[in-house]
Amino acid sequence: MRIPADILAAAVKDLSDLVAIPSVSARGEGMEACADSIERLLAEAGFATEQHPGDVGPFVVGETGDGPFTLVIYNHYDVQPEDPVDLWTAPPFTLSERDGRLYGRGSADDKGEFVSRLAGWREFRKTHPGPLLFKLIWIAEGEEEIGSPSLNRFLDKRFPDTKADLCWWEYGEVDKSGRPIILMGFKGILAVELECRTARADLHSSLGAIFDNPLWRLAAAISSLRDASGRILIDGFYDSVIAPDPRSRELAAKPPFPLESLQEETGGRRLLEGVNAATFYEHLNFEPCLNVNGFHGGYDGEGAKTVLPCTGMAKLDFRLAPGQNPVEIAELLRRHLDAKGFDDIALKVLDAEVLGVRSDPSHAAVDLGAELLEKWFGRPAIIQPSSAASGLAHPFIHKFGATLFGAGLTHHGAMLHSPDENILVSHFENMIGFSAEFFAALAGRFGSAPEAEPHV
Amino acid sequence: MRIPADILAAAVKDLSDLVAIPSVSARGEGMEACADSIERLLAEAGFATEQHPGDVGPFVVGETGDGPFTLVIYNHYDVQPEDPVDLWTAPPFTLSERDGRLYGRGSADDKGEFVSRLAGWREFRKTHPGPLLFKLIWIAEGEEEIGSPSLNRFLDKRFPDTKADLCWWEYGEVDKSGRPIILMGFKGILAVELECRTARADLHSSLGAIFDNPLWRLAAAISSLRDASGRILIDGFYDSVIAPDPRSRELAAKPPFPLESLQEETGGRRLLEGVNAATFYEHLNFEPCLNVNGFHGGYDGEGAKTVLPCTGMAKLDFRLAPGQNPVEIAELLRRHLDAKGFDDIALKVLDAEVLGVRSDPSHAAVDLGAELLEKWFGRPAIIQPSSAASGLAHPFIHKFGATLFGAGLTHHGAMLHSPDENILVSHFENMIGFSAEFFAALAGRFGSAPEAEPHV
Structure with a gap:
């Protein structure tokens, strides 16, 4: 699927501007500058914005809309250090395009994810200009790459009683064969x-x-x-x-890729006793x-x-x-x-x-998301009950009560945290298109006008 | 006990000459020069001598006497590398005397042991000038500090059928309180x-x-x-x-020093389960x-x-x-x-x-040795069934059939293999005096004229 050229161009320009700010949280560099850019982009897209101090980088919050359904989008604008610099083909803080890919530190993790969603949002608002009939809270932090030391404290203070339905996680994966993966949990x-x-x-x-x-x-x-x-x-x-729910168990019972391909890709040879082609995916998800x-x-x-x-x-x-x-x-x-x-x-x-989290994949928003991902990526989405790895998602899932929804453009060759970090332009386009339609689908399915204040 | 000044002076001169040859087997240096000096000293003392090539340093053999009893003395003339040189108080290859000690690489390990025995031998021969009524084979090798790679092969070749009664090991210890220790085995x-x-x-x-x-x-x-x-x-x-014989078991049952002093000296804190003040010495000897x-x-x-x-x-x-x-x-x-x-x-x-070895401490030669060590050191000898450590003694014990007898002048502050290696002059004297009397005692107890060849 393609999106209009001007939309893509504007998104690439935004990404280029953000990549140019070396917002390396490990060194505490460029934090305010990048937070300001993020805030400006959200404000221009119609959000009411705020900044709050963090331990190292400010938290940026954009809010809009109201209704019984609340979507939280979580992103981060800080990046990993760029070294070793001499292993980069082109300068790390200049977005460069080669062979259908966009290279640069943060192109994938996490500026590319943020920009593709924002570009989709702007497209959505062109066709849905009125008041948003659900509540959208967009949080971008600057300390994810150093372990989000103050995220939990910030959420407690700024959102003490906030409840949410869906948390669109900072990233999602596209597997080697091009299938989009929706992550429903972390260990x-x-x-x-x-x-x-x-x-x-x-x-x-x-x-x-x-x-x-x-x-x-x-x-x-x-x-x-x-x-x-x-x-x-x-x-x-x-x-x-907590035992997996039946739907998660069912999803994990059918590995979406063979064990051999995982062994080939990772170089892992010796399996734990009892782990085999039929059970390895359950282990990765639940054990x-x-x-x-x-x-x-x-x-x-x-x-x-x-x-x-x-x-x-x-x-x-x-x-x-x-x-x-x-x-x-x-x-x-x-x-x-x-x-x-x-x-x-x-x-x-x-x-x-x-803390580990795992959301129920039978949430209707997940079905909507999966349908649209299949439409844009041309292949059925994999709904993965849990990553084998960990992410600091529990404040959103346990406190906000949200269902985790991890969808994005991070492909298996994205070189996260390494030289020549990159995204595929085609994935970038797909996620812009997906985002626009996902916002529309959420509004259509869950959106409703806020109830009028009762007259006293 | 003191020995005549001229005897001591000659021994110090011999030791000084040997220490001056940097016979570092790890570097293959000074091997022939040191072997030649050893051979000359033995020859001058009345031994029939030979040299045989080794992997790194030559083997020197001195033989004299004949009789039904055979004593093998085993020494080595190679030394450990001298580094770190800047931690030596005086040059490592110059024998220097300070505060009743003789310092220099090899002063203890093993040139001091060799020289003290040889000086004692010369004293013994002054009073017992006739044919030696037992067989004495003196072997000095140049590869002990690198693990004696060719010792076993050399013994197989040069002494294929040799049997011996006693193997006077290259060293013996004097404990912290000045008690001489006779080692009867190694692990x-x-x-x-x-x-x-x-x-x-x-x-x-x-x-x-x-x-x-x-x-x-x-x-x-x-x-x-x-x-x-x-x-x-x-x-x-x-x-x-092989279970320890009753005498060895009896010797190990009475620790000659308390566990606390060993812990204090070594800094070892945590004992194996079941090891205590009563059992630790048995463990060190046998386990x-x-x-x-x-x-x-x-x-x-x-x-x-x-x-x-x-x-x-x-x-x-x-x-x-x-x-x-x-x-x-x-x-x-x-x-x-x-x-x-x-x-x-x-x-x-x-x-x-x-291979581990352990000789029967009830051999009469051990009793003789213990008596004379007590006489010269002024304190009862400790007969130790086995070192907790290892030594390449099995060719002499298993093949020659000899009883191990490890007596010598290596004190607990000798800094073996380290800077400022040293011996106590008093111990050096004691071992010269002991050696002279030990040779005499062996001749008295075990010596007898060789049987005349039968006339045909």
């Missing part, structure tokens, strides 16, 4: 560090006949946490897991898991060194299911270690901020 | 490397829901190898262990053990990185009891890994050369 995450020290300094390994070994202790502790199938062995770990991210201690050189190291360290992450609270899981982990005799292993929580 | 050693690879490259840790984790696999494999008390869980591991020398894989930086590493590596060593063959233990380890489902973990043997 939560708990990241921890374990440290074990058994002596003041490294010892001769002959003393291993009487002194314990910190690397063996860490190994034993870690191997006590899960079995070969990946099943977590911590008492109470699964107690608060909490434990990972050892790193394990370090003792000798790391050539050949043998018969040393008894005095200390070792391991980093772990748990991907959590909806219902599991990372802070509580950290407590269960501590209890497990103590119960197994590893009370000497120090536990440091590195990250316990992100 | 064997098996050093291995485990590697596990589960993917082509590191993956996003969200994929841990389906792909296995190489660090978890290594951790689980390692924790399956022993329990918290240090007991090895490999099938058949203990089958070939095989498993150590994790190093464990490395994945992220090692600050904070969290949610990566699923593709590979990990661990190095282990096993200290083995007499009877356990490191090559066979490596096979049992491979079988254990396979049986536990870790057939994907690669096993590389780094060292399987050193």
